[in-house]
Amino acid sequence: DGGITQSPKYLFRKEGQNVTLSCEQNLNHDAMYWYRQDPGQGLRLIYYSQIVNDFQKGDIAEGYSVSREKKESFPLTVTSAQKNPTAFYLCASGGAREETQYFGPGTRLLVL
Amino acid sequence: GQQLNQSPQSMFIQEGEDVSMNCTSSSIFNTWLWYKQDPGEGPVLLIALYKAGELTSNGRLTAQFGITRKDSFLNISASIPSDVGIYFCAGRNSWGKLQFGAGTQVVVTP
Numbered sequence: 001d002g003g004i005t006q007s008p009k010y011l012f013r014k015e016g017q018n019v020t021l022s023c024e025q026n027l028n029h030d031a032m033y034w035y036r037q038d039p040g041q042g043l044r045l046i047y048y049s050q051i052v053n054d055f056q057k058g059d060i061a062e063g064y065s066v067s068r069e070k071k072e073s074f075p076l077t078v079t080s081a082q083k084n085p086t087a088f089y090l091c092a093s094g095g096a097r098e099e100t101q102y103f104g105p106g107t108r109l110l111v112l
Numbered sequence: 113g114q115q116l117n118q119s120p121q122s123m124f125i126q127e128g129e130d131v132s133m134n135c136t137s138s139s140i141f142n143t144w145l146w147y148k149q150d151p152g153e154g155p156v157l158l159i160a161l162y163k164a165g166e167l168t169s170n171g172r173l174t175a176q177f178g179i180t181r182k183d184s185f186l187n188i189s190a191s192i193p194s195d196v197g198i199y200f201c202a203g204r205n206s207w208g209k210l211q212f213g214a215g216t217q218v219v220v221t222p
Contacts, residue, residue: 006154042116042200042212043155090154099143099162101202101210103154 003027004104006091011109013078013085021076021107023091032074033092033101036060043090049074078109086111118201118213125191126221133199133216134185141203144177144184149198149215158199159186188218196220 004025013019025032031050035043045058049068063082068074074093078085088108092101118135125131135144143162147155159170161177161184168175174187184203188195201213 004154040214042118042214045210092154099204100145100157100160102157103147106152106154108152 004091004093004102006089006104006107008107009105011107012112013109014112016080018077018079019109021078021089021091021109023074023076023104024072025074025091025093025104026072027093027102028071029093029095029102030071031094031101032068033094034058034064034066034074034076035090035092037088037090037106046076046089085109116201116203116211116213118216120216121214122217122219124219124221127191127193129191131188131191131195131218132185133201134183135201135203135213136183137203137211138182139205140181141205142181143204144175145202145204145210146173146175146184146186147200147202149200151197155200191218191220193220193222 007022033048034046037043044060046064047058047066049055052071055066055068063079065077088106090106091104094101116137145160146158148158149155159168159175164181165179166177172189198215198217200215202210204210
């Protein structure tokens with residue numbers, strides 16, 4: 001089946017630790033996105049990539065990093081510089097025209 | 113900056129009732145999308161709208177792209193318990209950036 005997978009479902013981070021969230025898609029989409037969701041708020045864009053080996057900062061990129069070495073994969077690293085990392089992280093992908101975006105199941109990150 | 117306002121924030125309805133929610137923007141959008149999110153899951157695309165005035169249905173769901181291109185609404189007819197969840201609107205501007213509303217929480221009581 002075609003779709004977007006994210007792993008793990010839950011992730012725990014200790015103080016000062018970097019953690020990486022995985023996002024894979026087999027929809028042959030060019031564009032991929034990372035969003036952060038906090039309770040009672042809309043989705044906020046962290047980073048996006050429109051093509052392999054290229055990515056752009058979104059609205060809240062500080063404390064995060066990404067890579068796009070393969071079309072199918074867009075991992076997100078939450079660095080120790082992100083002081084409030086507890087949130088639900090959603091990965092999305094879209095076609096070249098970016099008219100629609102399709103979401104993965106999400107990863108919930110909790111700080112110990 | 114651009115503001116995307118979604119209302120209502122939440123609604124409690126009885127099974128069988130119709131539901132209506134809307135999103136308004138201070139700027140023009142080229143695309144409107146409506147998503148539904150179940151607890152702990154990613155949003156699922158319900159309806160996509162690409163032209164001003166467009167009215168599109170998906171089962172019991174109907175959405176319209178406002179003629180001013182600054183608003184959109186979503187209707188759910190004859191609600192059932194599985195309609196519970198958070199409904200998000202999203203609008204894409206001329207720069208291609210997608211902006212999301214804060215969501216409408218729908219609770220359906222039997």
